[in-house]
Amino acid sequence: MSLALLRGWRRPGPLPGFGLTLGFTISYLCLLILIPLAAVLLKASELTLAQMWQIATSERVLLSLRLSFGMALLAALINAVFGSVLAWVLVRYRFPGRRFIDALIDLPFALPTAVAGIALAAIYAPNGWVGQWFDMRIAFTPLGILIALSFIGLPFVVRTVQPVLQDLEREQEEVAACLGATRLQTVWHVVFPTLLPALLTGVALAFARAVGEYGSVIFIAGNIPMVSEITPLLIVTRLEQFDYAGAAVLAAIMLLISFFILLGINSLQWWLQNRHQARGAAEALPAGSLEAA
Template sequence: MSYAGAVFLQHVFYLKNTIQPQGCYMSRRPSVIPGFGLSLGCAAFYASLIVFIPLAVLFAKAFTLTWAEFWKTVLDPQAIASYRLSLGAAFVGALINLCFGFVVAWVLVRYQFFGKRIIDALVDLPFALPTAVAGIALTALYAPQGWIGQWLTPLGIKVAYTPLGVIVALTFIGLPFVVRTVQPVLEELEKEIEEAAASLGANRWHTFRRILFPALLPALLTGFALSFARAVGEYGSVIFIAGNMPFRTEITPLLIVTKLEQYNYAGAAALAVVLLVFSFILLLLINLLQHWSAKRAGG
């Protein structure tokens, strides 16, 4: 076939896929990846198999209990104490990561210094480190006779086997989520915008508040949400440093594991549902804040 004939057939194929029989252009452009229906079906099937079906089974298992049994399980004083510790420590740890994660991301993006690549790689260490190893390492550091704990104990600061130790563990495992979420956004921000603001008389605080912070807010909220969600479900690194004392340092995931060891699967599922609902509500609020901030920035 000649080149002109090939070009003609290509144009015919294009018109066939973009023009309706009535001569009107279709509102949807042809997809780059063929088989949209098949791709959507595979994606929905995979998401259902991995996420939706397990969550549905979790709710179904929890509600094999009667309403009286369900509320008795989830409102047990020991369970409420574990909610308070798990959610409170996760929230505090996520707030700490929100502040210091932003600082770490800022330093890694805006400054050049010796050992930068090593520090950048160490940020991802909590991702790769087994949680049990992290728990043992933190306990060795912050125990009363540990490398750091031996200096804190004379000051009256006890970290290991206290709620403070739980916060330290959850902060450790949640830091990469904030750094890796904020870092790409910082890299895309052009320094010329800050220089233009400075040339117009804006000081550093006004430049950050009016230019940088609105652009970084969605990424900061996303990092906070990911860090919080990761901390709520953390188990391995916490049980070593917490001491696991009921009503003091017992987290909800440990209480769930305890009920599983007692073959109380419905009770464990009920506690898991409570954590899931709390996490979903927080993530929903953060998504609403992200939508509001993006809409405000666009408007």
């Protein structure tokens, strides 16, 4: 059994250069990802477990972690809703200014994060263009952080859902309508299951981007301790104080939490994709058997 698997693994494929490309891929990942992450964990190991636990369980760190991950997750969920609607409008409708809006979505990719933070702070500050018309404060609060994270995460959802919508055949929706399904039933039972794996990918990318965001947040957050202070800011503060081991501990905590959250999202995406493929194969089986008969 093992020899058969080994021979199957070493069997040459249609394209040459598997060993060379695999070695290049592993080397590239090690240089850019694995070695730097290992250096962070190695730096954090300079402290004792008691010191690590003291840093990780301090009230200021716990509140910053809750704020960072909570706002990042909430922003990703908000982008999942509005990003899907925006992708649907861009794919299914033709209207004046469509190409301009489509290009405008990529603006957070090209815009420096510091510029985005300054712009958002100028808009939502108490004396800003929009903030002056609200009785409640938006800037320098967790709400301002949520707006900033939603701004930088929107393109990830739109650009992952949009290609799937473009490849989705409208005949499936027409068949559902002919069978008596309402528009809501068609969206829920036909369109949404197909979009769900891509939507989860976009949510995971937006969440990962938002967790590590720094430049666009510090200007609108106000950086008030235990109120609007994110964990990346605490890491930078410890680095400025030459507490490299403490900064590495906070970085390792964020790394582990992010890894397990992304692992759960990717596992759910893999399960849903396999379930959708299995359901499609089961629905196509009777038709194929009838044709064979």
